[in-house]
Amino acid sequence: MQKKVILHFTGMKSTKYGALEQYFVELTGFCRKKGYQSIFQYEQFPQSSAYLSDLNNCGAQIKVANTLDTNPIDAAKKIIKLIFELRPEIVHGHFRSRYTLFFIPIIARLAGVRKIIATVRTNPNFGTKSIRRFAFNAYHQIIGVSRAVSETLVGAGVNPKIVATHYQGLFGHRKKSQKLRRQFRDEFGITNQAVVIACIAFDTPFKGLDLLLKALSRVIPDHPQLQTIIIGVDPGKSALPEHAAKMGINKNVHWAGIRDHGWRLLNAADLYVQPSRFGEGLSLAIMEALALKIPVIATRVAGQSEAVINGVNGYLVEPDNIASLDGAIKRLLANPSKWETMGMSGYQRYRRNFLGEDSIKKLFEKYYQ
Numbered sequence: 001m002q003k004k005v006i007l008h009f010t011g012m013k014s015t016k017y018g019a020l021e022q023y024f025v026e027l028t029g030f031c032r033k034k035g036y037q038s039i040f041q042y043e044q045f046p047q048s049s050a051y052l053s054d055l056n057n058c059g060a061q062i063k064v065a066n067t068l069d070t071n072p073i074d075a076a077k078k079i080i081k082l083i084f085e086l087r088p089e090i091v092h093g094h095f096r097s098r099y100t101l102f103f104i105p106i107i108a109r110l111a112g113v114r115k116i117i118a119t120v121r122t123n124p125n126f127g128t129k130s131i132r133r134f135a136f137n138a139y140h141q142i143i144g145v146s147r148a149v150s151e152t153l154v155g156a157g158v159n160p161k162i163v164a165t166h167y168q169g170l171f172g173h174r175k176k177s178q179k180l181r182r183q184f185r186d187e188f189g190i191t192n193q194a195v196v197i198a199c200i201a202f203d204t205p206f207k208g209l210d211l212l213l214k215a216l217s218r219v220i221p222d223h224p225q226l227q228t229i230i231i232g233v234d235p236g237k238s239a240l241p242e243h244a245a246k247m248g249i250n251k252n253v254h255w256a257g258i259r260d261h262g263w264r265l266l267n268a269a270d271l272y273v274q275p276s277r278f279g280e281g282l283s284l285a286i287m288e289a290l291a292l293k294i295p296v297i298a299t300r301v302a303g304q305s306e307a308v309i310n311g312v313n314g315y316l317v318e319p320d321n322i323a324s325l326d327g328a329i330k331r332l333l334a335n336p337s338k339w340e341t342m343g344m345s346g347y348q349r350y351r352r353n354f355l356g357e358d359s360i361k362k363l364f365e366k367y368y369q
Contacts (some may be wrong), residue, residue: 123278
């Protein structure tokens, strides 16, 4: 019997094998057992050979179709071609924006798709335009990755009957490794006695890495042994390393580049910082830190407060506020006796809310079936 098809419009240019890619692999494997084949649209071919291999082993296919860096008519043609050729039973949109957010449900309805779903991973900005509101209301189901995202959608006029909150999560047992701690610290020439901050982010203004560098330039004079590892930025293409050098903190900031399973580098860290200015629905990178019992400093944007409880498993700071950020870093540095308790509180929160296996089972049973 021919398998039923789930078509994922990712809207992504995947450069690594990260937490979201792992979520897609695990979802593909689960759906395969239920009689579904998963097909993923990407804007360009994913760069991680390990990710592609794991998708292939689960029976998934990749379809490359540039729907964002093109004009609306060409984007619509590509969406029509995919949907009418593949005849999916379910269409699931991820990271859709502009006209593609609108085209996907309209075309899928014309094709008779049974379930049309959009997962919203960033806190949407509706502004004064109604097209985004109209587009969301054309889907059968809108899934916010945090309560904050869902509340924003409903507050902007999206039908509350089709909006739900569904946390994503991580897979496999996360346990701190002393072997990896030594390995990664040795890689960057960091002593075992140094305090290390880690951050996973790509180079874009909303991630706030420039704010983190400015905050560190205020902290390091009083804590010269403090080291920071930034994962997800290509130092050969980014201007951020040059900014760090101009601030005089380049010897304290280490650029790990773009890596598969970048979370493994968190084994070298004592503290984690997520300095996003806006947009974060609920960061998977924060979940990685919680899973490894690391205290987290995060900005108070969208769903971050659903993972980080201020003063319990870390600190929440005001977005785009260097004084608030460096103040929280100094507070944690001054109280290392709190790290273990905070780390354990974060781990317990992770176990209660962010297990990937539970997330995928609920996603299939509640929204795919």
